[in-house]
Amino acid sequence: MRQATTTSRGDLLSTTKPHLTRRLIQLYVGLTLYGASSGLLVVAGLGLEPWNVLHQGLAELTGMSIGVVSIFIGAAVLLLWIPLRQRPGLGTVSNVFVVGLAMDGTLALMPDVHALGGRIPLLVAGIVLNGVATGLYIAAKFGPGPRDGLMTGLHQRTGRSIRMMRTLVEVAVVATGFAFGGTVGIGTVLYALAIGPLAQFFLRFFAVPAPSGGGVVAAGGQPEQAILQR
Known part of the structure; x- marks a missing residue:
């Protein structure tokens, strides 16, 4: 019996480690x-996407890089989780820092593009890549980003729909960011229309098989809804 138990534990560890x-x-x-x-x-x-309109506007106002502003705003939003009784995960905390650093790194490497013929492909690539990225990190199931957790927290505390909470918050951040000099344009509209279907597709595509092989590990219900309900 002990040998069988030891064997089963070994099998579990051998499947759990690659899964993790x-x-x-x-x-x-x-x-x-x-x-x-x-x-x-x-x-x-x-x-830009709604929150980055705000980040860019504040970057223009403060002189900080947009990535650094994103980190500060992400940390501030995370503090709002406390009264909303939301629990952050590894992905939540990592989101605050990694996204902002990667954004600044990309901007440091990319040349300026002025021709519309070059800017349109960048816009399309950015939106599609954002959908891929959303599917990857949400399907890993380490917790939603700070901003998505804010939506689900407001939903739970107010009883209003996630769609309504997202709309109200994102309209507010876009308006504030635009007032500070953030870029609002056709890309903002296309992003709002495309990110839900793209995220839904890539969430399924990147769903992680469960260790037992009997199912998949996907994003939890409400964090996923916060992404998809737009």
């Missing part, structure tokens, strides 16, 4: 690509 390794790789690749995709949208200059 894949999830960690998927998390950090996803967060890095998320920051890179945001950098592409900044270079394209045709409109």
Whole structure:
């Protein structure tokens, strides 16, 4: 009996370690690509995703880089989780730092692009890559990003739909960011229309098989809804 128990534990460890390794790789690749995709949208200059409109506006106001502003805003939003009684995960905390650093790194490497013929492909690539990145890091199931957790927390505390909470918050951040000089344009609209279907597709595509092989590990219900309900 003891030998059988030892064998079963060994089998579990042998399946769990690769499973955890894949999830960690998927998390950090996803967060890095998320920051890179945001950098592409900044270079394209045709409109940013809602929160980066705010980040860019504050960067213009303060003189800090957009990535550093993203880190500060992410940390501030994470503090709002306390009264909302949300629990951060490894992915939540990592999101705060990795995305901002990857965004600044991408902007440091990318040349300025002025021709519309070059900016449009960058816009499309940025939106699609953002969908890929979202699927990767959410499907790793290490917790939602600070901003998505804010939506689910507000939903739980107010009883209002996630869609309504997201709309109200994102309208507020876009308006504030635009007032400070953030870029709003066709890219902002295309992102809002495309990111839900893209994220849904890539969440399924990158779903992590469970250690037993009997199912998949995907994003938890409400964090996923915070991404998809737009």
